[in-house]
Amino acid sequence: MTVDRSSRARALAIAGALACACGDSSGASESETSEAETAASDASSGASASSGEATDTSTGAGPTTAATDDATTTGDATTTGGGAAPDLLEDDFEAAAVGGPPNPALWTMALVGSSGTITIDDSTAHSGARSVHVHHEGFSTYMAAQGVFPAPNNSFFGRAWFRLADGLPQNHVSWIEVGLAQNDVDEARIGANIGQLDVNHWPGDEEQRADAPVLAQTWHCLEFEFNGAAHELRVWFEGEELPGLTVTDWTTPPGGDGNNPNNPLIDWAPQAEAVRFGWELGGGDIWFDDIALSTTRVGC
Numbered sequence: 663m664t665v666d667r668s669s670r671a672r673a674l675a676i677a678g679a680l681a682c683a684c685g686d687s688s689g690a691s692e693s694e695t696s697e698a699e700t701a702a703s704d705a706s707s708g709a710s711a712s713s714g715e716a717t718d719t720s721t722g723a724g725p726t727t728a729a730t731d732d733a734t735t736t737g738d739a740t741t742t743g744g745g746a747a748p749d750l751l752e753d754d755f756e757a758a759a760v761g762g763p764p765n766p767a768l769w770t771m772a773l774v775g776s777s778g779t780i781t782i783d784d785s786t787a788h789s790g791a792r793s794v795h796v797h798h799e800g801f802s803t804y805m806a807a808q809g810v811f812p813a814p815n816n817s818f819f820g821r822a823w824f825r826l827a828d829g830l831p832q833n834h835v836s837w838i839e840v841g842l843a844q845n846d847v848d849e850a851r852i853g854a855n856i857g858q859l860d861v862n863h864w865p866g867d868e869e870q871r872a873d874a875p876v877l878a879q880t881w882h883c884l885e886f887e888f889n890g891a892a893h894e895l896r897v898w899f900e901g902e903e904l905p906g907l908t909v910t911d912w913t914t915p916p917g918g919d920g921n922n923p924n925n926p927l928i929d930w931a932p933q934a935e936a937v938r939f940g941w942e943l944g945g946g947d948i949w950f951d952d953i954a955l956s957t958t959r960v961g962c
């Protein structure tokens with residue numbers, strides 16, 4: 663319960679300085695096309711992972727103190743979960759300037775091989791008047807939460823309201839990922855594939871999908887639990903759990919990150935250094951609002 667935010671901030675600053683994969687433009691190709699679309703767990707694609715995407719063009723606006731809200735709290739809680747106030751990060755995107763980036767005390771830009779943009783937008787919002795708009799082109803257009811890691815017990819809950827311009831895509835895309843500070847090394851992803859919501863693991867490219875009535879230009883509530891201690895991932899849509907997206911048994915190719923050769927089926931979860939929100943693979947537009955990260959479930 664007592665969270666040493668200053669040490670978290672320092673840890674993240676160090677991790678970011680050493681490993682942040684924020685913004686090289688050469689990482690666009692790699693294996694991502696091979697993992698797009700089909701659900702097939704493609705062992706052949708798992709070995710390459712990402713290569714040339716390591717340089718860092720992050721703003722350097724590293725974590726400051728607590729990753730608490732930049733303005734008023736979301737207050738949108740029609741609580742369907744635990745309803746507790748978020749204790750790791752909360753942002754309703756109301757305080758940052760329209761047209762500019764989200765609050766750098768809470769978010770660091772983490773674009774890799776991207777010509778996309780992440781900007782505060784007042785054309786649509788779940789709460790208040792503003793949200794954050796991710797326009798994605800290229801490989802990966804993400805913003806990484808600041809001051810959150812290491813999370814207690816390598817576990818945390820996330821909640822985000824999201825709105826898609828065009829509904830669920832047929833190709834494989836990711837909108838949220840939890841993993842190492844460097845993109846595409848070891849991470850669990852939440853996104854969509856073949857017109858369904860999906861969760862996806864990299865390396866290994868394992869995937870699970872579930873139907874959910876996601877509509878275009880409509881705000882929806884997505885929650886997840888990353889329980890790194892139990893090696894479990896859970897996802898809720900509009901406050902209802904999607905059992906098809908519960909993961910307990912991912913593994914990785916032999917020798918891969920997160921793989922325990924003695925008991926690989928229960929050792930998939932990375933030691934979370936980052937959680938990123940945005941868009942990776944394919945292309946499109948998504949808005950987020952009222953993002954919360956917490957040690958307990960927050961609810962919608």
Ligand SMILES: [Ca+2]
Nearest residue numbers: 754789790792
């Ligand atoms: Ca808002």
Ligand SMILES: [Ca+2]
Nearest residue numbers: 839845846942
């Ligand atoms: Ca990624």
